[in-house]
Amino acid sequence: MSAPLAKTTPTFVGMPKFPAMAKDALANTQQRRNLLHATHTIRAKRASVVEEVPQWEALRLNGADVKDEVLANLDSYLLQFEEKLTERGATVHWARDAEEANRIVLDLVRAEGVDEVVKVKSMATQEIELNEALEAAGIHAWETDLAELIIQLGHDRPSHILVPAIHRGRAEIRQIFRQEMGKVGRPAPEDMTDAPRELAEAARLHLREKFLRAKVAISGANFAIADTGTLVVLESEGNGRMCLTLPETLISVVGIEKVLPTWEDLGTFMQLLPRSSTGERMNPYTTMWTGPAEGDGPQNVHVVLIDNGRTRVLADEVGRQTLRCIRCSACLNVCPVYERVGGHAYGSVYPGPIGAVLTPQLRGTSSAIDQSLPYASSLCGACFEVCPVRIDIPRLLVKLRTQVVDEHRGHNSVESRTMQAAAWMFADSRRLAKAQKASTLGGKLLGRRTALGALPWPASSWSSARDVPVPPKETFRQWWDRTGGGQA
Numbered sequence: 008m009s010a011p012l013a014k015t016t017p018t019f020v021g022m023p024k025f026p027a028m029a030k031d032a033l034a035n036t037q038q039r040r041n042l043l044h045a046t047h048t049i050r051a052k053r054a055s056v057v058e059e060v061p062q063w064e065a066l067r068l069n070g071a072d073v074k075d076e077v078l079a080n081l082d083s084y085l086l087q088f089e090e091k092l093t094e095r096g097a098t099v100h101w102a103r104d105a106e107e108a109n110r111i112v113l114d115l116v117r118a119e120g121v122d123e124v125v126k127v128k129s130m131a132t133q134e135i136e137l138n139e140a141l142e143a144a145g146i147h148a149w150e151t152d153l154a155e156l157i158i159q160l161g162h163d164r165p166s167h168i169l170v171p172a173i174h175r176g177r178a179e180i181r182q183i184f185r186q187e188m189g190k191v192g193r194p195a196p197e198d199m200t201d202a203p204r205e206l207a208e209a210a211r212l213h214l215r216e217k218f219l220r221a222k223v224a225i226s227g228a229n230f231a232i233a234d235t236g237t238l239v240v241l242e243s244e245g246n247g248r249m250c251l252t253l254p255e256t257l258i259s260v261v262g263i264e265k266v267l268p269t270w271e272d273l274g275t276f277m278q279l280l281p282r283s284s285t286g287e288r289m290n291p292y293t294t295m296w297t298g299p300a301e302g303d304g305p306q307n308v309h310v311v312l313i314d315n316g317r318t319r320v321l322a323d324e325v326g327r328q329t330l331r332c333i334r335c336s337a338c339l340n341v342c343p344v345y346e347r348v349g350g351h352a353y354g355s356v357y358p359g360p361i362g363a364v365l366t367p368q369l370r371g372t373s374s375a376i377d378q379s380l381p382y383a384s385s386l387c388g389a390c391f392e393v394c395p396v397r398i399d400i401p402r403l404l405v406k407l408r409t410q411v412v413d414e415h416r417g418h419n420s421v422e423s424r425t426m427q428a429a430a431w432m433f434a435d436s437r438r439l440a441k442a443q444k445a446s447t448l449g450g451k452l453l454g455r456r457t458a459l460g461a462l463p464w465p466a467s468s469w470s471s472a473r474d475v476p477v478p479p480k481e482t483f484r485q486w487w488d489r490t491g492g493g494q495a
């Protein structure tokens with residue numbers, strides 16, 4: 008077994024394997040209903056807006072090419088980005104891992120003498136568990152995205168990249184707001200129903216107080232443009248615009264793979280991302296900033312560029328395509344596995360198909376959950392079909408499965424002994440014929456049954472997740488002899 012590649016943040020350490028988590032999730036029928044409805048709705052919206060674009064495939068190819076160009080020359084694009092941003096008065100910090108990134112952000116927040124910050128939804132800060140690090144230092148980080156607010160108030164974990172509270176229904180959200188909002192700010196109205204408009208209004212009023220008094224905001228970024236030093240955030244609710252413009256200090260935590268070479272390249276991604284993520288032609292709010300602007304918006308602008316395992320992914324010629332990901336979540340919405348089990352089973356902030364390939368590459372395959380992730384797929388290929396930057400997720404899953412198998416090669420497990428026995432049998436046609444003939448006896452004894460029930464240990468772990476067919480009553484060779492190859 009390999010050693011952990013990165014210092015893993017504490018939340019997901021020791022989680023059981025994906026199958027165990029998935030089994031629990033499957034038993035939650037309300038969650039399955041919520042997921043089915045939500046994923047199918049977004050999926051249909053995406054399909055209809057993508058169909059409107061005749062050059063969609065060309066856009067995907069261009070998106071993949073731009074990202075590959077960035078990955079091939081990441082060092083120089085990052086330095087160019089730093090230079091441009093510094094010229095415009097911003098400060099760029101570099102962080103090797105989650106610990107270093109959290110320390111940098113914490114020092115910056117402390118320097119402002121505040122005990123609270125407002126946050127724009129950001130996968131990078133979730134990945135490094137920044138909120139937990141700030142909380143441990145006595146600094147409250149208020150999430151301002153509606154779905155993230157639901158997760159934070161509900162003491163829950165996100166289960167979708169774009170719609171983190173996708174597993175929650177309206178009645179549950181109402182209950183969370185009623186119970187929790189008053190503990191950390193303006194309470195939800197007592198007569199609030201679960202109508203979306205009333206829930207959104209309660210969140211709006213609750214958050215407004217926080218926006219107006221915040222001195223520091225923390226964001227991520229969807230894109231970082233190297234030739235201008237511009238950061239770009241796309242969002243739907245306007246909360247991001249409030250965070251990015253009202254406070255005096257803005258700290259953005261950005262994965263090093265978010266760089267695009269030029270301003271023109273942004274045009275491709277502004278077409279690919281909204282259509283793939285929310286199924287909209289254009290997202291309602293796009294905020295761009297290039298350092299501080301005098302008298303307008305935050306005057307102290309910091310950018311923390313994080314590696315946290317990305318350069319290791321970059322070093323793998325096949326695996327590096329994972330870093331093209333623009334976190335649109337289209338692959339989650341079409342995945343038959345995600346649709347049934349939801350996001351918590353993936354043991355990471357990155358659920359679904361992209362999580363199944365990104366997490367084991369970032370964290371390594373030393374833990375039970377990380378070894379099981381590459382198997383959390385039927386390899387149907389739907390994720391590749393919708394991915395706006397053409398990441399070949401099925402190929403990566405197979406590669407990671409090979410890696411997991413190789414790491415266990417030589418272990419004296421039941422599976423490896425079974426495989427050795429199978430190899431011995433398949434190596435000789437006479438042995439195989441005898442084994443097939445013997446299995447037909449089982450088929451005859453079981454009469455009309457088509458499937459075996461649960462098998463005893465050690466085969467039970469295999470049969471618990473699939474139907475084991477009853478062996479045929481005659482082998483192919485026997486059938487051939489009896490029918491003359493189907494002529495009789």
Ligand code: SF4
Nearest residue numbers: 332333335336338394
């Ligand atoms: S892998 Fe592709 S489809 Fe999935 S989130 Fe990333 S960009 Fe979107």
